[in-house]
Amino acid sequence: MIKVENLTKRYAGQPAIRDLNFEVSRGEIMGFLGPNGAGKTTTMRILASFMPPTSGRATIAGFDVFEQSLQARAHLGYMPENVPLYSDMRVTEYLRYRAALKGVQHRRITERVGDVKELCGLKSVENKLIGALSKGYRQRVGLADALLAEPDLLILDEPTIGLDPNQIRQVRELIKNLGEQHTILLSTHILPEVEMTCSRVIIIHKGRIEACDTPGNLLGKIRQAGGVILEAKVGMDNGADELKKISGVREVITDGEDDWKRFSLRVESGVDVREEIFRLATERHWAVRELTQRRATLEDVFVEITHSDQA
């Protein structure tokens, strides 16, 4: 659906993205992650044919976004960052106008506009001026707009930014449902979102792709694959040393001022050491009040990748 080859964009000589290569196949939900200024919006704008790349090429459904921009755009539903809208138009009026621009057949416009309003929960504000809408509703108008022409591909730049937790959940559900029929490329800061919705993830940092894989594989790759938290009263024992003897434990960090010590254990990936810890604790008569396994999150992956060269 999307094919990007050696895509580079420079602003006044400063590279914003460098030699990007990736593919998104039909039916995938691709998450696009990266710190601010990493080049996410630039990449999406190039894909939406809003600006040309400095070099390299990108195709959507086989059409070059620069050379055959019109055909490429016809396959695309794009929701720009911050969703710029005409504040002097009413919601229905705006969506009808956008549907006409996207070439939705005249007799289907009313039906399509009705459908997307239903889907995005805009029924209650359909006659309001867009300028009078809250951020959340504006965001939904942008999403409704992207869906109007039933495009094969949706490119959503930060679709959940500025929404409250309930709205985020709604949009997440919506995106998941949309993923059944559409190919989606979305960027976001909210990592649990990506973990829950995306089938693959690209992590971009300083204009380069640092990682591209399924969320599961990414989690497996990083050093801090997981860990165990133990909170126990160890008495006179040196808890850390004892714990280190358990096979699979790589590192133990001790916290806590009083009798209760908190141990954070780094463990080799795929090893569950909780049973061993329990055995040790009963042997030594430690009082235990917490023993939990902490799963690595995409946040850990993100932090590790994007911080590696700053430390």
Added chain:
Amino acid sequence: MRKFYALLSREVRGYFHSPIAYIVLIFFLIVSGIDFYFQISFMNQRQVQYTVQEAFFNSVFFWFAFVLIFPLITMRLFAEEFKLGTIEPLTTVPVRDWQVVLAKFFGALVFYVILWIPTLLYFAIFLKVANEPAAHSAGAYAGSYLMLLLLGMFYLSIGCLTSVLTRNQIIAAVISFCAITLLFFLGLVQFILLDVSSETRDLLGYFSAIEHMGTFSRGVIDTRPIILYVSMTIVMLVLTHHAFQSRKWRL
């Protein structure tokens, strides 16, 4: 064509959604009303060689209001879209750049025509009250309004070009105002520089909006100004199109 129509209707509606439209309409109606009233009261006091209609379209009032309205009409066209970022959703749907440029131009032209419709009423009222027509012939009306349309097209296309060059509406308005006023005074040079050669004066005379209006409002339809203004409008719109596309240049 449907896409063009959608763009055009959005442009025209855009005018009436903003206070600018009403400010321009009211300002223009006041000035042209005063113009009409003064011309008639002036003609009531002495014998003149011209008709009410000729006087109306050739007075200082008329030209004053005339050059002022174009920047107000055109400044928002592109600059506002750049400023609000709405250019991004607009250029990422499958519409062609020239469709956008033409829709904006014709949207402005439609508003400009709407601006002039009330003035038809002046002549109707005059006919009713004075019981005689305000002009010698129907051709004089046709000529005046044709000239208005031609000048309007040209000046609006200049406004389109200045608006596409900046994201600041005020800058767009100032540049187009300067350009239009300069062009307008170019036509006046022939009355001021009496010592330059007659060829130069004749040449500049070809660009004189005042002279063109004088001719057309007498009902004399000259093809030279028609060609001048239509071709200049096309040139301006082509330049606008290029400037609009410049965002896609690979630099």
